[in-house]
Amino acid sequence: xxxxxxxxxxxxxxxxxxxxxxxxxxxxxxxxxxxxxxxxxxxxxxxxxxxxxxxxxxxxxxxxxxxxxxxxxxxxxxxxxxxxxxxxxxxxxxxxxxxxxxxxxxxxxxxxxxxxxxxxxxxxxxxxxxxxxxxxxxxxxxxxxxxxxxxxxxxxxxxxxxxxxxxxxxxxxxxxxxxxxxxxxxxxxxxxxxxxxxxxxxxxxxxxxxxxxxxxxxxxxxxxxxxxxxxxxxxxxxxxxxxxxxxxxxxxxxxxxxxxxxxxxxxxxxxxxxxxxxxxxxxxxxxxxxxxxxxxxxxxxxxxxxxxxxxxxxxxxxxxxxxxxxxxxxxxxxxxxxxxxx
Numbered sequence: 122x123x124x125x126x127x128x129x130x131x132x133x134x135x136x137x138x139x140x141x142x143x144x145x146x147x148x149x150x151x152x153x154x155x156x157x158x159x160x161x162x163x164x165x166x167x168x169x170x171x172x173x174x175x176x177x178x179x180x181x182x183x184x185x186x187x188x189x190x191x192x193x194x195x196x197x198x199x200x201x202x203x204x205x206x207x208x209x210x211x212x213x214x215x216x217x218x219x220x221x222x223x224x225x226x227x228x229x230x231x232x233x234x235x236x237x238x239x240x241x242x243x244x245x246x247x248x249x250x251x252x253x254x255x256x257x258x259x260x261x262x263x264x265x266x267x268x269x270x271x272x273x274x275x276x277x278x279x280x281x282x283x284x285x286x287x288x289x290x291x292x293x294x295x296x297x298x299x300x301x302x303x304x305x306x307x308x309x310x311x312x313x314x315x316x317x318x319x320x321x322x323x324x325x326x327x328x329x330x331x332x333x334x335x336x337x338x339x340x341x342x343x344x345x346x347x348x349x350x351x352x353x354x355x356x357x358x359x360x361x362x363x364x365x366x367x368x369x370x371x372x373x374x375x376x377x378x379x380x381x382x383x384x385x386x387x388x389x390x391x392x393x394x395x396x397x398x399x400x401x402x403x404x405x406x407x408x409x410x411x412x413x414x415x416x417x418x419x420x421x422x423x424x425x426x427x428x429x430x431x432x433x434x435x436x437x438x439x440x441x442x443x444x445x446x447x448x449x450x451x452x453x454x455x456x457x458x459x460x461x462x463x
């Protein structure tokens with residue numbers, strides 16, 4: 122590819138509590154990926170406080186972008202287009218990134234490409250897997266989303282399963298809080314579960330009437346909370362490691378069974394995972410072995426590309442840019458943006 126055809130995206134991500142910027146070349150080569158996390162701040166409150174998140178983004182966004190450009194050895198003049206997450210997410214947090222991206226694009230007369238956060242998560246798989254191209258099945262599991270998606274083409278999705286209540290990540294957070302592990306729940310339970318017996322407690326695996334690919338985690342969450350409350354009332358002690366392992370096992374089993382069944386029934390031999398919960402070690406291990414049994418190729422981004430980052434937004438923005446997606450100065454934050462919506 123000759124150099125004048127190269128597309129360099131400056132990508133910005135601020136949908137929750139990470140302020141992130143990256144420079145991505147031709148959709149798959151990450152030249153820089155800077156993430157400023159606010160986890161320590163929000164841990165004090167046991168969860169993300171939107172107002173604090175927004176203020177922190179305002180403070181961090183310029184330094185983070187400058188760092189991303191410096192790490193990539195570039196200036197804004199070298200950038201082809203600006204990509205930014207505009208939904209879904211916390212509205213105040215999203216607005217910081219969107220306003221910044223618009224300001225840069227306007228000042229530098231660069232094309233502006235708004236990116237769907239979940240499309241970003243899915244696109245994280247392209248960065249480390251040069252051979253992965255659509256179509257394939259992708260399981261998206263994060264704090265706010267649990268989706269089973271057929272990626273028909275770049276930016277073209279068919280959602281075949283979704284959660285009816287809690288997202289998997291939400292369930293992790295609530296259970297972690299209930300057993301006193303604190304925030305963020307996912308990594309804390311993952312860690313605690315390593316020392317526990319995943320079959321110590323039998324928790325329910327919900328089947329959803331009407332769609333074999335939909336998920337439901339509220340019953341499981343309630344069962345775990347009931348176990349904890351019952352122990353408190355009867356003065357028994359709960360083995361946190363066993364509880365964490367048994368709960369995680371129930372979630373992982375449902376997620377992987379749905380995903381592998383979908384790949385088989387829809388006839389795809391490639392399955393990818395995406396989103397924050399995709400960095401869960403038990404989930405990665407189970408999918409690895411289930412895919413192997415089924416003769417399906419399994420793709421997973423490195424853990425740093427599973428949690429919120431701007432490199433994945435840059436990958437998604439590149440394919441949107443190539444398709445001709447351009448946004449005007451009226452681009453706005455859409456906190457509940459649906460996948461596939463424009």
